[in-house]
Amino acid sequence: MTAAPPQPFPAATILGYPRIGPRRELKRALEAYWDGRATLGELRRTGAELRERTWKRLTGLGLRTPPSNTFSLYDQVLDTALLLGAVPARHRAGTDEDTCFAMARGTGAAAPLRMTKWFDTNYHYIVPEIGPDTAFALHAAKPVSEVRQARALGLETRPVVIGPVTFLLLAQAAPGSPASFTPLDRLADVLTAYERLLAALAAEGVGWVQLDEPALVTDLGGAELAAVRTAYERLGALADRPALFVASYFGSLGQALPVLAGTPVEAVGVDLVRGDLTGVEALAGKTVVAGVVSGRDVWRADRERALAALLAVRERAGHVVVSTSCSLLHVPYDLEAETGLDPALRRRLAFADQKVSEVVELAALLDSAPARAVPAAPDRTRAVPAAPDRTPVHAPDRAPVHDPSDAPAVAEPERAGRSPYGVRTAAQAAHLGLPPLPVTTIGSFPQTGELRAARAALAAGELDEGAYEERVRAEIAQVIALQERLGLDVLVHGEPERNDMVQYFAEHLGGFAVTRHGWVQSYGSRCTRPPILHGDVHRPEPITVRWTAYARSLTDRPVKGMLTGPVTIVAWSFVRDDLPLRDVVFQVADAVRAEVRDLEAAGVSVIQVDEPALRELLPLRRAGQEEYLRWAVEAYRWATSAAGDRTQIHTHLCYSDADQILAAVDALDADVTSVESARSGARLLGEPAVKGFARGLGPGVYDIHSPRVPTAAEAGELLEAALRVLPADRLWVNPDCGLKTRTYEQVEAALANLVEAARRARPPVPTTSRAVSGAVTQLR
Numbered sequence: 001m002t003a004a005p006p007q008p009f010p011a012a013t014i015l016g017y018p019r020i021g022p023r024r025e026l027k028r029a030l031e032a033y034w035d036g037r038a039t040l041g042e043l044r045r046t047g048a049e050l051r052e053r054t055w056k057r058l059t060g061l062g063l064r065t066p067p068s069n070t071f072s073l074y075d076q077v078l079d080t081a082l083l084l085g086a087v088p089a090r091h092r093a094g095t096d097e098d099t100c101f102a103m104a105r106g107t108g109a110a111a112p113l114r115m116t117k118w119f120d121t122n123y124h125y126i127v128p129e130i131g132p133d134t135a136f137a138l139h140a141a142k143p144v145s146e147v148r149q150a151r152a153l154g155l156e157t158r159p160v161v162i163g164p165v166t167f168l169l170l171a172q173a174a175p176g177s178p179a180s181f182t183p184l185d186r187l188a189d190v191l192t193a194y195e196r197l198l199a200a201l202a203a204e205g206v207g208w209v210q211l212d213e214p215a216l217v218t219d220l221g222g223a224e225l226a227a228v229r230t231a232y233e234r235l236g237a238l239a240d241r242p243a244l245f246v247a248s249y250f251g252s253l254g255q256a257l258p259v260l261a262g263t264p265v266e267a268v269g270v271d272l273v274r275g276d277l278t279g280v281e282a283l284a285g286k287t288v289v290a291g292v293v294s295g296r297d298v299w300r301a302d303r304e305r306a307l308a309a310l311l312a313v314r315e316r317a318g319h320v321v322v323s324t325s326c327s328l329l330h331v332p333y334d335l336e337a338e339t340g341l342d343p344a345l346r347r348r349l350a351f352a353d354q355k356v357s358e359v360v361e362l363a364a365l366l367d368s369a370p371a372r373a374v375p376a377a378p379d380r381t382r383a384v385p386a387a388p389d390r391t392p393v394h395a396p397d398r399a400p401v402h403d404p405s406d407a408p409a410v411a412e413p414e415r416a417g418r419s420p421y422g423v424r425t426a427a428q429a430a431h432l433g434l435p436p437l438p439v440t441t442i443g444s445f446p447q448t449g450e451l452r453a454a455r456a457a458l459a460a461g462e463l464d465e466g467a468y469e470e471r472v473r474a475e476i477a478q479v480i481a482l483q484e485r486l487g488l489d490v491l492v493h494g495e496p497e498r499n500d501m502v503q504y505f506a507e508h509l510g511g512f513a514v515t516r517h518g519w520v521q522s523y524g525s526r527c528t529r530p531p532i533l534h535g536d537v538h539r540p541e542p543i544t545v546r547w548t549a550y551a552r553s554l555t556d557r558p559v560k561g562m563l564t565g566p567v568t569i570v571a572w573s574f575v576r577d578d579l580p581l582r583d584v585v586f587q588v589a590d591a592v593r594a595e596v597r598d599l600e601a602a603g604v605s606v607i608q609v610d611e612p613a614l615r616e617l618l619p620l621r622r623a624g625q626e627e628y629l630r631w632a633v634e635a636y637r638w639a640t641s642a643a644g645d646r647t648q649i650h651t652h653l654c655y656s657d658a659d660q661i662l663a664a665v666d667a668l669d670a671d672v673t674s675v676e677s678a679r680s681g682a683r684l685l686g687e688p689a690v691k692g693f694a695r696g697l698g699p700g701v702y703d704i705h706s707p708r709v710p711t712a713a714e715a716g717e718l719l720e721a722a723l724r725v726l727p728a729d730r731l732w733v734n735p736d737c738g739l740k741t742r743t744y745e746q747v748e749a750a751l752a753n754l755v756e757a758a759r760r761a762r763p764p765v766p767t768t769s770r771a772v773s774g775a776v777t778q779l780r
């Protein structure tokens with residue numbers, strides 16, 4: 001057993017903090033390094049400065065022992081793979097950083113690792129590949145050097161590392177592993193590396209280590225619970241180690257709580273915003289790190305409720321520490337930077353720094369609270385905005401929100417007003433006259449620096465609306481010309497007017513506020529500014545129609561109108577929590593439905609309503625998933641079912657593990673669905689549900705999250721694989737996601753290869769039908 005910890009757990013803490021930089025300094029440094037505009041030394045200096053700034057800020061706000069190793073150049077799961085030596089041979093490079101970037105982004109020769117959503121957030125992690133032969137070897141330079149860097153500044157820190165069970169549960173079996181193999185089979189070997197890590201940190205004089213185990217809030221089977229027990233009994237038994245703090249977040253520990261309680265770990269973190277107090281008394285004798293300040297929203301905490309929960313934990317378990325419910329990675333840095341927000345709204349908000357202050361204040365309140373003055377303890381501490389601008393739910397042309405206890409709405413496509421798929425598809429084929437394996441894109445084309453600069457100039461008042469509009473129209477004209485030249489079949493306008501696919505809509509809808517500097521990391525160097533949905537949603541006027549109509553005026557080929565779906569708009573915003581999520585989603589669905597109607601009325605025959613976040617909002621535990629999918633699908637269908645049969649509705653999901661919810665995706669009743677698959681095609685296409693997928697499907701054949709350009713042969717192989725499970729008349733050819741993050745050079749080359757691959761894979765067209773299809777094109 002460990003010696004007594006050198007210091008007690010501080011009374012207030014946070015589980016993690018943003019790292020991209022208050023002004024996205026890390027983003028700029030990373031992109032400069034990747035583009036060859038900066039040296040590795042410069043990138044390292046930026047990282048060191050950001051860490052120093054963070055620790056000083058956190059101690060300045062009142063935290064005694066801030067976390068360390070929460071900084072990452074790309075992703076914390078990827079860092080853990082590097083820490084444990086789980087690096088595929090194809091990615092090994094001369095420096096740790098280049099190895100890290102090769103794993104995340106690929107190289108000319110090596111495809112990157114898969115990337116997917118971090119639980120139910122809009123953050124993406126890199127999926128480690130673990131096989132029976134992975135040679136684990138501790139490489140502790142990063143956490144150790146961070147401890148030393150902080151100490152040189154006079155600060156003690158608590159290193160944070162992903163825990164062994166979560167690491168293995170999030171990993172995937174390396175290619176070529178036997179079918180019976182799962183990464184969890186390697187627990188014993190991974191634990192040896194963790195033991196060495198703990199010994200190395202103990203040798204550095206580290207008092208506490210935080211092991212993040214968010215996977216413990218999902219439904220775990222017997223093998224997984226046994227792994228939790230094995231892991232923490234074994235690490236706890238280590239003779240010379242720091243005290244162990246196992247942090248759970250994003251929900252309740254459920255059955256994992258008594259298991260952890262039975263191990264020798266000294267502290268357990270519980271999420272009391274999404275989870276509750278159930279079973280907390282089992283933790284008596286340990287430190288309970290109580291997450292009462294939400295790390296997932298931007299609302300001020302309800303102090304009374306938070307304090308009541310803290311007192312209840314103290315009463316039931318003994319020693320309690322005040323904390324955030326999860327890392328603050330998912331919220332912006334500092335509300336102080338948002339001078340433009342409405343003051344009434346601003347008073348209700350807390351960003352990361354304000355949340356740190358809330359934690360510190362609550363710890364002081366708890367400290368001064370009499371030992372037994374426990375108000376009736378609520379089982380949940382969810383903060384409610386103090387004064388929501390709530391008016392009666394606005395639902396101009398919608399039936400009352402679907403009651404989940406009703407018969408499943410998704411079973412009856414006709415009810416929503418469109419004919420069954422088979423009828424629609426014939427009408428669309430006659431109207432659109434597309435070839436088999438039509439080639440299209442997901443919507444966005446590269447957002448050039450010039451375009452972003454024009455938008456920044458518009459915001460700064462340096463460019464007038466007219467000039468900006470001209471700039472956007474010029475971009476649309478170029479994008480249309482490029483697609484015609486490359487030979488795409490269904491064109492897009494390229495979304496040049498959008499800063500982001502959610503923020504843009506939020507800026508044009510009532511009920512939302514947007515921030516100037518409220519950046520939150522989404523993956524690698526990519527960030528978003530999630531809008532704040534604080535009131536009832538309404539659409540004052542059409543949003544996208546003029547751009548799509550302009551694009552149509554430039555070409556004879558069909559142009560796809562491009563909208564973001566209601567679930568995604570809500571998922572990627574910070575949402576009011578005084579209404580059920582479902583009602584908020586339906587308010588947004590009303591607005592999207594109106595936009596679909598207006599696009600159709602303007603003559604747009606193909607409309608894509610993206611729902612990349614459909615999978616993301618799925619409750620982490622099975623209980624509740626069915627109900628969620630029912631209303632989410634219903635909201636989508638409400639948004640799209642105003643369209644007539646001739647209008648082809650597309651949807652798009654990316655990094656959504658779509659294979660897990662294919663039945664619900666089918667139930668969306670979109671005519672065509674594009675999904676991520678270039679990095680995980682075999683998995684998706686191996687799903688029995690794909691064979692049963694009854695509508696058009698476009699499994700992505702170009703991984704747009706990597707700078708690599710796929711060859712026509714590579715894209716062709718993926719198409720051939722898709723053709724083995726799907727009929728040619730329902731298969732579409734498209735990238736995985738939008739092209740906004742790529743350069744024109746990459747996009748042109750990649751799309752040319754996609755068109756070539758589609759042409760090679762198309763069944764030969766008989767001369768007569770070619771003539772008919774030509775005639776349809778003439779008529780359009």
Ligand SMILES: CN1c2c(nc(N)[nH]c2=O)NC[C@@H]1CNc1ccc(C(=O)N[C@@H](CCC(=O)N[C@@H](CCC(=O)N[C@@H](CCC(=O)O)C(=O)O)C(=O)O)C(=O)O)cc1
Nearest residue numbers: 122452453455456499500501502522525526527528572741
């Ligand atoms: C498709 N995905 C999206 C997700 N979430 C979203 N909200 N949006 C998405 O598209 N989740 C899943 C996936 C993957 N995630 C992302 C997230 C973010 C990006 C991305 O490309 N982000 C851009 C920022 C986009 C943006 O808001 N751009 C603005 C501001 C641009 C800017 O930096 N301006 C400069 C000044 C201009 C200049 O002089 O250059 C500044 O403010 O300093 C805009 O275009 O106006 C990013 O760069 O991170 C992609 C996928």
Ligand SMILES: N[C@@H](CCS)C(=O)O
Nearest residue numbers: 442443444610612738
């Ligand atoms: N239409 C969007 C979808 C991204 S998920 C785009 O192309 O960027």
Ligand SMILES: [Zn+2]
Nearest residue numbers: 612654737738
């Ligand atoms: Zn996408």
